[in-house]
Amino acid sequence: MADLDADLAAKVQPEVPHAARIWNYWMGGKDNFQSDRAAGAAVAEVYPEIVVMARQSRRFLIRAVRHLAAEAGIRQFLDVGTGLPTMQNTHEVAQEVAPQTRVVYVDNDPMVLVHARALLVSATPEGVTTYLHADYHDPERILAEAAGTLDFREPVAVMFMGVLGYEPDLAVVRSIVGRVMAATAPGSHLVLWDGTDTSVAVAEGADRLVQSGGVPYVLRSPDDLAGCFAGLTMVEPGLVPITRWRPEDPAAESIDAYGAVARKP
Template identity: 70%
Template structure:
């Protein structure tokens, strides 16, 4: 898959993937991203913990699917910038033959995609698709060059669906992708919730400082995205409480892993 050599990074405009990279302690961000991130953290300091806990949730979920559920194909939509233990690293550590397709529309992610594709096991495969989740059919066509949709796939939306304001559109995106996945596939999904006044104010600060608005939803609304699927224990929970390893903290973020029957 070809990439442009010098994508337009727009370093003076805050971008969601780079803001999250900043909160997670990464170095792939610019002054505008840090300013927007700091504005949120001033009123909602838990955002840094949320960013780190979201990655720990990913690690636990992917490890379970690869090591225990026998999943060998992963479609990570809205992957963001690489940080600690990315999807392909976790999956291929448990099952070296795992195939991973990352999807993102951020030009900076394209730069890192080269390294991600090189950092793969000999038996597995890691590729990146430059696409927006609003075009799920494009994603499926491109992913189908690497993944076999006659076999189970883990579909992942990790904290990204809040950037679409219409819940109906969100549900249609998830449904479209899951409809293409066969029985035995899994949906891994989390998003921020409107469960405290502080997190709501944090989302307002993000928009006020040039970040793409992020729509916080209720846990019930997020739970509705799993309709028709079988939730794995412990069901829809705050992400630190999904099969935790150690103590858990309260966070305004809910997620789950569910199986398609």
């Protein structure tokens, strides 16, 4: 275990801005370095709404997972591209509703793996929480390894939460989502949100991220994102700004991030 920790630590590059750590900075977390804070601040300078987006994305996750566990009866979750653990992670929300829920987190970042091993443990004795070190470009590997924890003969909630913009080709994105959903049982759900090209300011923020040394992130239109739900039945209210998906505040403002929950017939 110590050798594994040393190997993982060697792969962490504090001087290079990293997506998961920048997001952690925007969310008010402490698991980031100066390079991440500098890149995050540069984006927020031209697009301050990014901080709102980061924090509202977690509120969307909480509402979606609670709906799936409490109303749709889902007891298995596959969270792909989980990022650094923060407050009210998927397993905590789901297992609060249904203690026996099984959750598999997936990410390809070594720093995320170190934190996940320490923090992403089941919130209940009956539940199961595990972590896979894998890249979403290899969905067959993810499915094969997740099958050690999840029973794909039963419904699973598959989650892609603000991560698919790291793949520039929309056809590849749709293929990844489609291949994962094809392996799930009827009654499974897809939860997906992503940043959208719905304002000039958000595009300027994306440009500033690249200028600051961050990995480019492709902003897509809501119509582009809608194509990821092909063959699925949208849960009301459909694909909307994440602040408006079953919000606690009916007067919630729109932001440049759209998301939805959809059911596999």
